[in-house]
Amino acid sequence: MSWYVIAVIAYIFLVIVVCFRILYDTDSTSKTFAYLLVAILIPVIGMIIYFAVGGNYRRNKLYSKKIVNDNRLLAEIRNRIVLESEKSWDTGEPEVKSHKKLARLLLNDNSPLSGNNEVKLLLNGENKFPEVIEALKAAQHHIHIEYYIFENDNIGNQVKDILIQKAQAGVQVRFIYDDFGSRSIRHSLVPELVAGGVEAFPFYKIFFVALSNRTNYRNHRKIIVVDGCTGFLGGINISDRYINDKVNQNPVFWRDTHVRINGPGVFYLQYLFICDWNFAANQHLKLVPDFFCTTKSNKGKAIVQIAASGPDSSTPTIKLSLMEVLGMAQEEVLITTPYFIPGETMLDAITMACLSGVKVKLLVPLKSDSFIVNAAARSYYASVLDCGVEIYLYKKGFVHAKTIVADGQLAIIGSANMDHRSFELNFEVNSMIYDSKIAGELKAAFLNDIKDAQLINRAKWKKRTLFKQLPEKLCRLFSPLL
Secondary structure: OHHHHHHOOOHHHHHHHHHHHHHHHHHHHHHHHHHHHHHHHHHOHHHHHHHHHHHHHHHHHOOOOOOOOOOOOHHHHHHHHHHHHHHHHHHHHHHHOOOHHHHHHHHHOOOOOOEHHHEEEEEOOHHHHHHHHHHHHHHOOOOEEEEEEEEOOOHHHHHHHHHHHHHHHHOOOEEEEEEOOOOHOOOHHHHHHHHHHOOEEEOOOOOHHHHHHHHHHHHOOEEEEEOOEEEEEEEOOOHHHHHOOOOOOOOOOEEOOOEEEEOOHHEEEEEEEHHHHHHHHHHOOOOOHHHHHOOOOOOOOEEEEEEOOOOOOOOOOHHHHHHHHHHHOOOOEEEEEOOOOOOOHHHHHHHHHHOOOOOEEEEEEEEEEEEEHHHHHOOOHHHHHHOOEEEEEEEEEEEEOEEEOOOOOOOEEEEOOOOHHHHHOOEEEEEEEHHHHHHHHHHHHHHHHHHHHEOOOOHHHHHHHHHHHHHHHHHHOOHOOO
């Protein structure tokens, strides 16, 4: 028997083994089909792609949130806030009563419903970073900061200098950076931070980017917690590209949204940070009362809940929470997302909302920063247009915000895109703000944004040539991998 025949037999056997692994390890039917196609139709490289991006970490339980087992302090504070959650349901505002099922869903994921928060909407980097710098400079006990992208540029160095100054002044400063998204600072800003007294660790360190499935499970969160009572989260990374001003003169207008929370609503953000810190730093951070805010804000009454999910979650909480929002909506849902690859279940939820009489409006970029992702997203437009969704293509620049407004009562602001990667692969975090005032401000921002957008004409979209639709259909086949 020739070596060629032996090699062919060995390869066929290997493909069969890989296919069985895909069938066993992948829960989604569409994702299973996509991985099987890649493994079978693309010799050798297809299997490499699967092992690089295809492991089911939710099933394999690589990550764990078990960071504070039997900790009396955390249990005491959590129980206190859970009791407040119950009071909010019984005597709370209409915004909570109309979304009680959503609140219960998140409470079952250990996210308390926290009242009396001061919430401030921050549109774009030019409004976010002055607030962040002010909060960092005012820190007295600790600064916890966790980012997907942190760049070595003007704003990155401003934040770095403040972190070092506070660390040298005796403030505890802990910094988690995603080892893929922030790879440019590994050998520049990070050594400076460490030398200045900041504790800094990469999240899930990557040793060989090209073939590592670690690149597939990234920490996409953007979290800052200052002294346990001030928190920031949303879609804006630490980079000059998010700032639209004369100093930076960015070639593309970057439209994004962040939120500042003052009050007990920061509790779960802190909990998430400590989970991620103990994993990234391989430590067991000792909890102290100063880590958690138990005082109510004197300036605000907003009720806040945090939704978070990732490979450490037993369920895709963010995906389920968004489906719940769509299912509970009565009048209107306004969605902004830079990447719209919803998958079949989310597509069904949107369709059901529309067919139930809910007005759904979707704002997406005219041009994405990825041709393949943009093409895959466009393949879904016909389906949602058919059920009555209004789709607006943002033309002023690149819209990177991840927000939802439901019935003028609920505002969702976070890091999660409406795509498979955010629902299943990345570590993400969203804020659920049950407050008509904030929801009204976010709705006003949405209505202002669609002034710079093009409304898709359903009839014209359906008449597009097959030549234009073919690349989109092909890219859609690989949407579970994007």
